[in-house]
Amino acid sequence: MRLSAAAVAFAATLPYAFAQTSTDCDPLEKTCPNDTGLNSKSFKADFTSDGGLSSWTEAVATKIELGDQGAEFSISDDKDAPTVETDFYIFFGRVDVTMKAAPGQGIVSSVGLESDDLDEIDWEWLGGDTTQVQTNFFGKGNTTTYDRGGYSSVSSPQDTYHTYTIDWNEERIEWIIDGSTVRTLTYDDPTTLGGKNYPQTPMRVKLGSWCGGCAEAEGTVEWAGGKTTFDNAPYIMYVKSVEITNNNPAKAYKYGDKSGSYESIKLLDTDNSNLSG
Structure with missing residues (x-):
């Protein structure tokens, strides 16, 4: 999830906010x-059953409960920002998330794909909308402009389960709601700056919510x-399931150089031998 300039400033003050404004190690720099x-090729998490959170990591101070409605991302005060991410990366593919967004004025629910070099693809819901x-995307952490976002109609996202999909490959990204494509971004779209800012490196899946209406910044x-x-708290985002298709399965992914191009990514097996050239 990437925010407006004002929201980025606020997110920096939240240690557990669902915002990728930095990375533990940027492979474009070292x-x-x-x-x-x-x-x-495939992975499914059923959050209505025990064990649904296996292969996921909870952020510090995050406590997710599983129930009949799915994983509960609950916000009760301004410090809460429950977040989970997959223990693994995928390299192009499809992610289907069946969920209800959290209600509550100023509450933000998010589903995103994020990479080590700050490529990103997002869905975001506001509790009062x-x-x-x-929908949004970012490439290589470029936040010089905020003209990449879009809005798509959806009926009662806080009260009704919908399936939200990101279908991502080398040529285009599709955002899909309940099987209907609502937005398409091509590699050569002007907002990708000739493809340089097109998300194209291995990504983890992140789910979370936070309180944007708790900011000091107007x-x-x-x-x-x-x-x-x-x-009226708690404000809860419910996620029933996540289904993932990985177009390029591998034990590990290696950045072959500092270009951030998908063509530089190497697929590795367990002993780090190169499988893809």
């Missing part, structure tokens, strides 16, 4: 550990839909 890959969802509060009060 040699980093290889990314653990999903070594199969009952008719639409935001711009952040305005973007999130207004000041948040907690009279």
Whole structure:
């Protein structure tokens, strides 16, 4: 999830906010550990059953409960920002998330794909917006402009389960709601700067929510839909399931150089031998 300039400033003050404004190791700047890959074509997490969170890591201070409605991402005060991410990366593929966004003015629910070099593809819902969802993407952490976002209509996202899909390959990204494509981004779209800012490196899946209406910055509060009060808390985002298709299964992914191009990514087996040339 990437935010507006004002929201980025606020997110920097939240240690557990669901925002990729930095990375533990940027492979465009130095040699980093290889990314653990999903070594199969498919993966499914059923959050309505025990064990649904296996292969996921909870962020510090995150406590996710599993129940009949799925994984509960609950916000009760301004410090809460529950977040989980996969223990593995995928290299192009499809992610289907069946969920209900959290209600509550100023509450932000998010589903995203994020890479070590700050490539990113997002869905975002505002708790007070009952008719639409935001889509966005970023490449190589470029936040010089915020003209990449879009809005798509969706009925009662806080009250109704919908399946939100990111279908991602070398040529295009599709954002899909309940089987219908609502946005397509091509590699050569002008906003990708000739493909340089097209998301194209191995990604983890992240799910989370946070309180944008708790910010001190007025711009952040305005973007999130207004000041948040907690009279009706907790505000809960429910995720029933996540299904993942990995187009390029591997034990690990290695950045072959510092270009950030998908053509430089190497698929590795367990002993780090090169499988893809």
